[in-house]
Amino acid sequence: MSPPNFKNHTQTSESFQPKQSSQQKWSKRANMKEKNKKKDEAYRFRYGNYHQYYGYRNHGQMDSRMSCMKQEWFSGKDVLDIGCNAGHFTLAIAKYFTPSSIIGIDIDHTLIKMAMKNVRHYTTPTYDFEEEDFPVSFAVCHGPIAQMMDAKGRYPAGNFPFNVQFVQANFVLPSDELVDMQDQHFDTVLCLSLTKWVHLNWGDIGIKRMFRRIFNLLRPGGNLILEAQLFKSYNKRKNITVKMYQHYNQIELLPEMFNDYLLKDVGFETCDLIDIPAHSSQGFSRPMYLFTKAASAEMKRKHVFYHYSSDSSYEECDNEELSD
Numbered sequence: 001m002s003p004p005n006f007k008n009h010t011q012t013s014e015s016f017q018p019k020q021s022s023q024q025k026w027s028k029r030a031n032m033k034e035k036n037k038k039k040d041e042a043y044r045f046r047y048g049n050y051h052q053y054y055g056y057r058n059h060g061q062m063d064s065r066m067s068c069m070k071q072e073w074f075s076g077k078d079v080l081d082i083g084c085n086a087g088h089f090t091l092a093i094a095k096y097f098t099p100s101s102i103i104g105i106d107i108d109h110t111l112i113k114m115a116m117k118n119v120r121h122y123t124t125p126t127y128d129f130e131e132e133d134f135p136v137s138f139a140v141c142h143g144p145i146a147q148m149m150d151a152k153g154r155y156p157a158g159n160f161p162f163n164v165q166f167v168q169a170n171f172v173l174p175s176d177e178l179v180d181m182q183d184q185h186f187d188t189v190l191c192l193s194l195t196k197w198v199h200l201n202w203g204d205i206g207i208k209r210m211f212r213r214i215f216n217l218l219r220p221g222g223n224l225i226l227e228a229q230l231f232k233s234y235n236k237r238k239n240i241t242v243k244m245y246q247h248y249n250q251i252e253l254l255p256e257m258f259n260d261y262l263l264k265d266v267g268f269e270t271c272d273l274i275d276i277p278a279h280s281s282q283g284f285s286r287p288m289y290l291f292t293k294a295a296s297a298e299m300k301r302k303h304v305f306y307h308y309s310s311d312s313s314y315e316e317c318d319n320e321e322l323s324d
C-alpha cells in the first residue's frame with residue numbers, strides 16, 4: 001500500500017502563515033481607515049483652512065493678539081485681512097477699532113460663509129434694532145439686517161457691522177504681471193498665520209508674489225502687520241501633497257529672511273517689532289511685525305528694528321502642543 005500523499009496538505013516552515021483572526025483583520029482595517037481619514041483631512045485642510053481654528057486657538061477667549069493692536073492702524077482706515085478664516089479676528093478689529101472698511105478674504109468658501117454668519121456674535125442683542133422696533137430675538141437669531149445707505153449707496157463709515165465684508169479669493173495671483181497691476185486701496189493689511197500655507201502651497205514664487213501684492217495694494221504711509229510661522233513648523237505639514245513636498249525642498253527664502261526681503265526687495269521703509277503676544281501654547285506665541293510703506297515716493301529706510309528667534313522661549317516652539 002502506498003503512503004498517503006500529503007504533498008498538497010503540508011506546509012513548510014517558510015510558507016507557513018498564521019491565519020489572522022477576524023479580530024486582527026478588523027483592527028487592521030480600522031487602522032487603515034483611520035490613516036486614510038487622517039490623510040483626507042490633512043488634504044482638505046492643506047491651506048491651514050481649519051474650520052475649528054479659533055476654537056482651539058482662543059478657547060472662547062478674546063484673541064491675545066488683539067491686545068497689541070493699535071487704534072491708529074485701523075480707525076477710519078481701509079483694512080484688508082488676508083486669510084481671515086472664520087472671521088473672528090477681522091470682526092474684532094471691525095467692532096473695536098472702527099475701521100472705515102475692513103475686508104476679510106479667505107481661499108475657503110465654507111470659512112467665508114461661516115465668517116458672514118459670525119457677524120451676529122459681534123452685534124449686541126440690544127443693537128440698534130430696538131430703536132427701529134425690531135424684537136431683540138430677531139437680531140440674535142438672524143444677525144443684522146441691512147441698514148440705510150447714504151445717497152451714494154454707501155453705509156456709514158466705521159459703523160459696525162456695516163464696515164465689514166468677507167470675500168472668497170486666493171490672494172496669490174497667477175502671474176507677476178497681475179501683481180504689478182494692483183492699485184493702492186488699503187491703509188493697513190493684516191497677514192497673520194498665513195505665510196507657512198502660502199509658502200508650502202505656492203513656494204517661494206507664491207510668497208514673493210503675496211508680499212509684493214500687499215505692498216502694491218497699500219497707500220503711501222500704509223502698514224503691513226505680519227505674523228509669520230517659523231520654518232521648523234513647516235516640517236509637520238510638508239507631506240500633505242507632492243507639490244507641498246517639492247516646494248518645501250526648494251525653499252530659499254526662509255521665514256527668518258522675510259524681514260530683510262520686505263525691506264530690501266519689496267520696498268517697505270521700516271520694520272518694527274510690535275510684540276510677541278503670550279499664548280498658553282508656545283507654537284502660537286510668535287513675533288508680530290509692523291512694516292510701513294514710505295509716506296512719500298522717496299523710499300528711504302529710516303530705522304530698522306527687527307528681531308527673529310533671539311528669544312529662547314520663542315526658539316523652543318518646536319515642542320509646541322498646538323500651533324497652525
Ligand SMILES: C[S@@+](CC[C@H](N)C(=O)[O-])C[C@H]1O[C@@H](n2cnc3c(N)ncnc32)[C@H](O)[C@@H]1O
Pocket residue numbers: 047048049050053082083084085086089105106107108111169170171172191192193194197198324
Ligand atoms: C491658520 S489660518 C489663520 C487665520 C487668521 N489669519 C488668524 O491668524 O487668526 C490661515 C488661513 O489662511 C487661509 N489661506 C491660505 N492660503 C490662502 C490664500 N492663498 N488666499 C487666501 N486665504 C488663504 C486659510 O484658508 C486659513 O483660513
